[in-house]
Amino acid sequence: MAGKGGFEERPGLPRGLFLQDDFISPEHEEQLVHTFLNELKWPQKTNSRLSLHYGYTFDYKTFGVDPDIPYKEFPDWLIPLIPTTEARPPDQVCLQYYPPGTGIPPHVDAHQAWDQLYALSIGSPTLMQFRNGDERVDIDLVPRGMMKMTGDARLHWTHGIKKRKTDILADGTVRLRENRWSITYRWIREGDCECGNVILCDIAQQRLGIEKEKRSAVKPDTRK
Numbered sequence: 001m002a003g004k005g006g007f008e009e010r011p012g013l014p015r016g017l018f019l020q021d022d023f024i025s026p027e028h029e030e031q032l033v034h035t036f037l038n039e040l041k042w043p044q045k046t047n048s049r050l051s052l053h054y055g056y057t058f059d060y061k062t063f064g065v066d067p068d069i070p071y072k073e074f075p076d077w078l079i080p081l082i083p084t085t086e087a088r089p090p091d092q093v094c095l096q097y098y099p100p101g102t103g104i105p106p107h108v109d110a111h112q113a114w115d116q117l118y119a120l121s122i123g124s125p126t127l128m129q130f131r132n133g134d135e136r137v138d139i140d141l142v143p144r145g146m147m148k149m150t151g152d153a154r155l156h157w158t159h160g161i162k163k164r165k166t167d168i169l170a171d172g173t174v175r176l177r178e179n180r181w182s183i184t185y186r187w188i189r190e191g192d193c194e195c196g197n198v199i200l201c202d203i204a205q206q207r208l209g210i211e212k213e214k215r216s217a218v219k220p221d222t223r224k
């Protein structure tokens with residue numbers, strides 16, 4: 001059943017990154033794709049990543065909760081997909097559609113606003129790159145897999161998906177990207193982040209008096 005543990009921290013991956021294959025069944029995935037294609041009202045933009053928000057709305061200016069948009073109850077299709085492995089349901093859920101060739105720039109989700117993160121992949125597999133200084137780790141995000149980012153993977157590594165139409169796998173295979181959707185789950189952080197990472201942590205940077213615009217070469221979050 002969805003959400004009942006089963007997370008693995010695999011060797012060679014950033015510490016604190018957990019993956020669970022088959023969080024949902026292929027039949028469930030097919031139903032979801034049908035819902036996404038036929039029942040949801042998406043923003044009208046072509047060839048770019050599209051987002052729909054549930055619970056609190058993500059604010060692309062502050063990268064925290066948008067204070068002007070009222071809380072939206074989770075729709076029926078989303079309820080069975082809510083992870084049950086945390087003490088409470090997530091506060092913010094974002095469904096994103098990635099047409100082939102699109103991605104998401106390397107970023108860390110704002111430390112001040114959010115605690116741990118989960119992301120469920122649906123549709124086409126894609127490579128997500130984690131970076132920490134000069135280190136690069138490519139993770140294959142397989143359909144129906146749930147990823148959980150905590151600790152180092154969440155705070156000290158950026159993650160991003162390159163804008164490209166194909167991925168080259170470790171064995172040299174060239175894999176075509178097709179439609180992909182992801183559901184990102186965020187929990188509001190209680191208290192301040194104490195990780196002290198002056199390159200990636202918005203709290204550490206604020207404490208040093210670094211202005212938002214000048215905070216780092218790798219922007220903590222560059223998703224506008």
Ligand SMILES: O=C(O)CCC(=O)C(=O)O
Nearest residue numbers: 096104109119159182184
């Ligand atoms: O598409 C994904 O799997 C993750 C997206 C992501 O990093 C985010 O929404 O912050």
Ligand SMILES: [Fe+2]
Nearest residue numbers: 107108109159
């Ligand atoms: Fe992210």
